[in-house]
Amino acid sequence: MGEVGDAAASNGSGPSRELRVSTPPDYGVKALFDFWTQAGKAALDLHQGASANLASMVGKMPGFPFPPPAADGPDLTQAARTVASLWSTAAAISGSLQSLLAPGGEAAGGDSTVEATFRAIADPRVWFAQAGGLDSVISRMTEGAQLADLWRTEREQAQLAKTWLEWRRRSLEHQTVMLEAWVRAGNAFNQALAKRTGTDGVAPSGRALLDLWTTAANGVLLETQRSEAFLRSQAAMIRAGSELRLARRGLAERMAAEFDMPTRTEMDDLLRTVTELRRELRLVRRQAEEQVP
Amino acid sequence: MTQASADPVTEAAQIGARMLAGTELFGRIRDQDVKIATSPKDLVWQQDKVSLYRFRPLVERQVRVPVLITYGLVGRWTMTDLQEDRSLVRNLLNLGVDLYVVDWGNPTRADRYLTLDDYICGYLGDCVREVARQARVPRINLLGVCEGGVFTTCYAALQPARVNTMTLTITPIDFHADAVEQQRAGHGFINVWTRSLEPADIDRLIDAYGNLPGELIGAVFNMMTPIRSMLKYNFDLLDVMDDEAKLLNWLRMEKWIADRPDHPGEAAKQWMKDLYQQNKLVKSELVLNGNQVDLSKLAMPVLNVYAKDDHIIPPATSRALGPMLPEGQYEELALPGGHVGVFVGGKSQKLFAPAVAQFIGRHDNAG
Structure with a gap:
């Protein structure tokens, strides 16, 4: 039995992120694992770079009446690091789960639909795209069209930057909650799989395997959605999304007024x-x- | 979802053949082939975006006092007439009921300042008066569904003299009674979710978006069955895609789900804060147009229909009305299935319309 949960750097809070799985990841999954790990790190670097640039740019503006927004508050940095760490753990779990359906493996029972579906839903990104559908809806509604030509007024720019940073922070915090849920789902699935495999060492295949995952994931996700952490972080994200949209509207209305356009x-x-x-x-x-x- | 067959190769071949047939069928079906709400009806009254329709009779009328179906602003009334063989509307028409339905239209940003007061005391009140005028009766039967059931309840409490009977379907009365059923996975999540928001957050959300976006409402519904939402375009679709009748059934439901209007902003604030958060209806503290909605004023016979496995409106939130009314005035009908299953489930269809027709028939007092 191999352990692949060691890659997760625990921050000492939340549930245990250690995962025990019965099958080591194959080379194809390793590539996926590397992709996620690097993607998480790249996202963190990008975020930190963008924040630093923003703070530097605003700080250099002549006559700017307010202190520039912090490049990255410690809480924002911590949130981003936690997410990156959880991505690593999630990648490891996903790799293990998907190795059950490695090319040539028996688990899919020759059912390509099962295999494709399982691969898709074992991908933690799906948890944001579908199970966390509300999150993506809010993101889409909030981010909307860019207002590149309206970055003229320092005061409003600072406000918008501040609300954007708040939105990012709240979004990262919520992603953390979701990723922790995904890790727990992976653990629950493995326990259920071990129980079903029994002493003969033969794992269930095809849709039975998918059923097992569905039951495990559904239970964990429903439990998570009722948790104080989930509700609090999602409410904070909704609040931040509203504020960002309103701040953006303020900028647009200022410009509209200059050109005698209705607001x-x-x-x-x-x-x-x-x-x-x-x-x-x-x-x-x-x-x-x-x-x- | 079915278990894998004993022979993986055979199963894979069967699935391949099914996908091939399904792809060909899917390519042939056009949106215009997927029709919902097809029972013939006529527009009899209209104001702003609100339309009142009267369904054409299918058999000789058996009940003198007409029925007005009122759906909520979340979703659309077309669920009651999804398709010919899964239609509360057709089932009632076939039992000789004179049937009307109110359609709230498609609210846009221009409707953000419409309140529950406008919808209940204004539009719904006007519809009730119009139906009564056309039928030449002093009072009519109301049939409210979900949020529309709350509208109906409020109207009936404010104007009891205009209501002959009231049938509620999957309607929340005590918005905090979900707590008794929280051990059932996913049940009452909307109640929990809405209470987790600060009232000021709801105000800011509506300030930012104008209305409560239908897309947002749909996302919250999807959160109640997360994995189901993931799988429906894989296995659910796969299971029906090579059978035209089943595929069309499935697509009709998809069409209804996709048709989710925005909820007018001010009314949404009242819905979320006054009802979901502060639970004013069951406490008789809700005020509309300056008048208190006092549930003790409900003087007409009431039939309360709920779904035993309703995860959106947990049964306890509906059944809370029972103890508030005198014995003999209140009846309950528990139907198998969930929130939508009430209208489309095979078992519930056999029970639902006959029970309503029998209930209003017993109280068919047109005088």
Whole structure:
């Protein structure tokens, strides 16, 4: 029996990230493992670089009335490191799970659909893309179109940068919760697999294997979604997403005002007025109808 | 999901053949072939984006007092008429019920300031008056579904003289009663999720997006069955893709799910804060148009239909209405299946419409 959970650098908090699996990863999975590890590190480096550049740029602006945003607060850095660490662990687990369905292996029972599906759902990225569908929806709605030409006003720029950093931090924190869940799901699956394999050493194959994973993952994910950590981090992410969108709107409205373009706020004022007028009209019409014998 | 066959090679060959046939079939089907809500109906009243339809009768009318179906702003009423052989609407029409439905339309940013007061006291009230006028009766039967059931309950408590009977379907009354069923995986997650938000966060969310985006609502629903959501385009689709009738059934449900309107912003704030968070309905603390929604004012016979395995509206949140009403005024019908299964499940279909028709038939007082 090999252990592949050692790659995870525990930060001393949260659940145990050690994983015991019955099958070592194959070479194909190792490539996947390396990809994730490097991708996690690259994401961390990119994030830190972008934050440092932003802070440097804002700090050099002449007459800038506020202190520049920190390149990376310690909490943000820690969040990013935790995510990168968890990516490594998740990669190891995923590699182990997918090695069960290594080319030429028996586990898929010759069922290419099972194999493809299992490979897909054992990929931790899917947990963000589908199981965490709300997260991706919020991300998409928040990130929206770029406003490259509107970076003119230092005060608003600083505010936007601040809200963006907050959004990134909250997003990383939430990803941490999700990745920890994925690690727990991997462990639960392995335990269930060991139990099902029994003394004859023959593992279930095909859809039975997929069923096993589905049950294990579903249980862990549903439990996670009710946890205080998940609810708190997701609420924080929603809050940060709203603030980022509103900050971006503030910048857009400033520019719109300069060019005598109507703004979202003005439109909302009009819509409120129209709604109230329609409400009054309905009431008057109703009263008139009730007076008709 | 089925277990693997004993012969992996045979199973793989079968799946290959099925995928081949399914791919050919899938390529032939066009969106226009996937029709939902096909029961013939006529537009009888309209105001702003709200439309009132009357279904054409399929048999001779057996019940004098008409029924108005009211769905919520989350999802669309078309679930009640998904397809010919899975349709509450058709089942009721075939039992001789005179049937109307209110369609809230597609709210946009222009509707963000519409409140629950507007929908319940305004639009729904106008629909009730119009149905009563057309039928020449002083009061009508209401059939509310989910959030529409809450609308119906509020209206009936505010205007009891206009309501002959009230049938609620998968309707939350006590939004905090989910706590008694939390041991059931996934049940009541929306209640937990909504309570986890700060009221100020809800305000900011609506400020930022104008409305509560339908896409966001759909994502929260998907979170309740996470792995199921992952697998549906693999195994669920694979299981039906070589059978045209089954594939069309599956695609009709997909079409309904995809049609998820945005929830008007101000009404969404009330829905999430006043009801999900502060639970004002069951406490008779909700105020609409300056009037308290007092559930003790519900004076009409009530039939409360709930789904035994409803993870979106846990049964306890619906059944909370029972103890609040006098004995003899309140009846319950527990149907097998989940939130949507009430409308499309084979067993529930055999029970649901006949129970409603029998209930309103017993109270068919047109005077």
